[in-house]
Amino acid sequence: xxxxxxxxxxxxxxxxxxxxxxxxxxxxxxxxxxxxxxxxxxxxxxxxxxxxxxxxxxxxxxxxxxxxxxxxxxxxxxxxxxxxxxxxxxxxxxxxxxxxxxxxxxxxxxxxxxxxxxxxxxxxxxxxxxxxxxxxxxxxxxxxxxxxxxxxxxxxxxxxxxxxxxxxxxxxxxxxxxxxxxxxxxxxxxxxxxxxxxxxxxxxxxxxxxxxxxxxxxxxxxxxxxxxxxxxxxxxxxxxxxxxxxxxxxxxxxxxxxxxxxxxxxxxxxxxxxxxxxxxxxxxxxxxxxxxxxxxxxxxxxxxxxxxxxxxxxxxxxxxxxxxxxxxxxxxxxxxxxxxxxxxxxxxxxxxxxxxxxxxxxxxxxxxxxxxxxxxxxxxxx
Amino acid sequence: xxxxxxxxxxxxxxxxxxxxxxxxxxxxxxxxxxxxxxxxxxxxxxxxxxxxxxxxxxxxxxxxxxxxxxxxxxxxxxxxxxxxxxxxxxxxxxxxxxxxxxxxxxxxxxxxxxxxxxxxxxxxxxxxxxxxxxxxxxxxxxxxxxxxxxxxxxxxxxxxxxxxxxxxxxxxxxxxxxxxxxxxxxxxxxxxxxxxxxxxxxxxxxxxxxxxxxxxxxxxxxxxxxxxxxxxxxxxxxxxxxxxxxxxxxxxxxxxxxxxx
Numbered sequence: 001x002x003x004x005x006x007x008x009x010x011x012x013x014x015x016x017x018x019x020x021x022x023x024x025x026x027x028x029x030x031x032x033x034x035x036x037x038x039x040x041x042x043x044x045x046x047x048x049x050x051x052x053x054x055x056x057x058x059x060x061x062x063x064x065x066x067x068x069x070x071x072x073x074x075x076x077x078x079x080x081x082x083x084x085x086x087x088x089x090x091x092x093x094x095x096x097x098x099x100x101x102x103x104x105x106x107x108x109x110x111x112x113x114x115x116x117x118x119x120x121x122x123x124x125x126x127x128x129x130x131x132x133x134x135x136x137x138x139x140x141x142x143x144x145x146x147x148x149x150x151x152x153x154x155x156x157x158x159x160x161x162x163x164x165x166x167x168x169x170x171x172x173x174x175x176x177x178x179x180x181x182x183x184x185x186x187x188x189x190x191x192x193x194x195x196x197x198x199x200x201x202x203x204x205x206x207x208x209x210x211x212x213x214x215x216x217x218x219x220x221x222x223x224x225x226x227x228x229x230x231x232x233x234x235x236x237x238x239x240x241x242x243x244x245x246x247x248x249x250x251x252x253x254x255x256x257x258x259x260x261x262x263x264x265x266x267x268x269x270x271x272x273x274x275x276x277x278x279x280x281x282x283x284x285x286x287x288x289x290x291x292x293x294x295x296x297x298x299x300x301x302x303x304x305x306x307x308x309x310x311x312x313x314x315x316x317x318x319x320x321x322x323x324x325x326x327x328x329x330x331x332x333x334x335x336x337x338x339x340x341x342x343x344x345x346x347x348x349x350x351x352x353x354x355x356x357x358x359x360x361x362x363x364x365x366x367x368x369x370x371x372x373x374x375x376x377x378x379x380x381x382x
Numbered sequence: 383x384x385x386x387x388x389x390x391x392x393x394x395x396x397x398x399x400x401x402x403x404x405x406x407x408x409x410x411x412x413x414x415x416x417x418x419x420x421x422x423x424x425x426x427x428x429x430x431x432x433x434x435x436x437x438x439x440x441x442x443x444x445x446x447x448x449x450x451x452x453x454x455x456x457x458x459x460x461x462x463x464x465x466x467x468x469x470x471x472x473x474x475x476x477x478x479x480x481x482x483x484x485x486x487x488x489x490x491x492x493x494x495x496x497x498x499x500x501x502x503x504x505x506x507x508x509x510x511x512x513x514x515x516x517x518x519x520x521x522x523x524x525x526x527x528x529x530x531x532x533x534x535x536x537x538x539x540x541x542x543x544x545x546x547x548x549x550x551x552x553x554x555x556x557x558x559x560x561x562x563x564x565x566x567x568x569x570x571x572x573x574x575x576x577x578x579x580x581x582x583x584x585x586x587x588x589x590x591x592x593x594x595x596x597x598x599x600x601x602x603x604x605x606x607x608x609x610x611x612x613x614x615x616x617x618x619x620x621x622x623x624x625x626x627x628x629x630x631x632x633x634x635x636x637x638x639x640x641x642x643x
Contacts (some may be wrong), residue, residue, distance in 0.1 A: 022517065023517075085552055132514075132516075132517055135562075135563045136563070137558065137559070137563055138558060138562065139555055139558050139559040139560040196441065209573065276517065276519060277519060278516060278517055278518065278519065279517070281551070281638070282554040282558070283516060283551065283554035283557065283558035283559075283562075284554075284555035284558055284559060286551075288548055288551065288552060291548055291551055292544055292548050295544045296544060329531075
């Protein structure tokens with residue numbers, strides 16, 4: 001199994017506002033604190049490479065305290081020159097949020113060339129709140145996503161110049177310099193929460209599917225749908241197409257791990273993901289069929305999840321190294337997920353580094369049967 | 383309430399409510415008003431043949447994927463007049479429906495006997511930005527749209543079933559498709575309002591918090607000769623908040639100002 005260290009780069013704070021997204025005033029953001037946090041977070045990502053993680057991950061969110069990386073490519077650029085081995089996974093760029101998505105093709109190609117071909121390029125639509133923060137029409141979200149993805153993939157693979165004339169994006173000349181180093185292009189991942197349309201789209205192109213902050217039961221269901229779709233398209237999914245993103249909390253014993261998780265890991269759900277209901281589902285962001293499925297199976301909102309819900313539902317993995325190994329076996333052996341992306345929060349920068357070290361020494365080595373395999377070969381390219 | 387009838391306008395299915403007798407009056411509803419036959423329409427039906435279609439994606443009218451812009455809706459309703467063989471009509475629209483009606487009037491005011499705009503959105507007014515309803519929860523929406531919140535009960539959904547919630551989402555989606563950005567206006571419309579050569583009544587709620595009276599003044603400035611009637615007990619939807627008084631004002635205006643100005 002491959003391990004990627006994932007970061008949200010949150011601005012951890014408490015507040016009484018109804019939403020941590022869109023409307024939470026940025027007067028709460030203290031740039032001096034932000035300066036320290038950014039450096040700690042980047043140090044953690046660099047430390048992950050030193051400890052043997054296979055990849056490090058950044059991502060894009062706007063106007064919130066949950067994740068302070070409005071430009072993931074800027075963060076990736078900082079990491080490219082400070083690391084030398086680990087993959088750098090950008091999970092991902094919000095394609096429909098860009099008025100000029102050719103810029104994504106250019107930026108990823110730059111990063112890929114400088115990094116010596118270590119970039120994994122996630123394509124996402126952005127969550128609902130992003131459409132309030134960028135003013136992009138959410139009823140165009142899916143169409144813009146497909147069209148921008150098509151543009152970027154063609155820009156990476158077809159010799160330029162060529163003309164592109166889409167519904168949303170039109171260019172008389174597509175001819176980006178540089179071209180990416182990885183051929184035919186950097187692997188593309190699809191981080192998502194399980195809409196059937198995205199499952200089908202990703203499976204058809206062999207793009208790995210990444211389930212983000214989802215309960216175990218639903219991960220199993222969506223993996224099943226993804227595998228079926230791959231079979232329908234004439235191939236069997238590689239384990240490295242089935243990826244999961246979930247927080248891990250490890251400590252000397254279960255009791256201590258639980259105390260840390262209760263104190264720090266819950267923040268993401270109870271504060272970080274607190275938002276007004278309209279922000280989850282802006283009009284037209286979801287198809288009517290997906291909306292009905294969502295309403296019929298609706299569980300708790302993130303803010304309603306208790307520690308027990310998270311722990312028992314498999315939203316997070318928490319415990320002693322032995323417990324964490326057992327729980328990870330569910331992902332490696334039962335779900336047959338090939339890559340686990342996980343962030344950690346020890347409560348302070350130093351405690352987080354210690355937790356990362358413990359995980360790398362006492363958990364990771366037990367899952368290294370595939371040590372010689374490059375997880376990006378043969379996947380992520382249509 | 384009349385039973386909805388299904389008509390097809392150039393391949394686009396439309397649910398139409400129609401009742402009353404007299405000269406034809408096309409009423410274009412606002413957000414959440416589709417498929418309803420309210421006091422306002424009942425009163426108008428005493429003097430007019432009232433036609434109240436549901437916009438595509440609203441109430442019983444299915445979503446029309448081809449609609450990308452507010453002008454598509456305006457052409458859709460001009461096509462509806464052709465489909466029904468109506469050469470000239472009185473045209474009334476409320477809020478979002480008023481926006482569509484104004485677009486139609488800039489295209490084909492020769493088809494209109496009179497034009498009634500009830501707290502329309504659709505133009506940019508200096509010094510005013512429409513509050514972003516798409517980001518609000520229901521209580522805040524009601525507080526923004528209604529001066530008399532009891533009037534909101536007329537638009538209350540029958541239940542909170544999955545089908546009802548999906549319908550509300552579909553209606554919001556249809557609105558957002560043409561009104562998310564620019565939010566509730568067409569940058570090209572304001573200059574074109576000068577083309578309207580139809581007697582025009584502007585009906586406005588004194589306490590409109592979505593499009594306040596400063597917007598009414600902008601509309602009156604752009605449509606030469608337009609009459610403005612302000613209703614003191616209303617917010618954004620006077621036809622729901624003071625239906626009898628507004629219907630009486632509309633009836634009186636349409637019966638006396640018929641024809642080109």
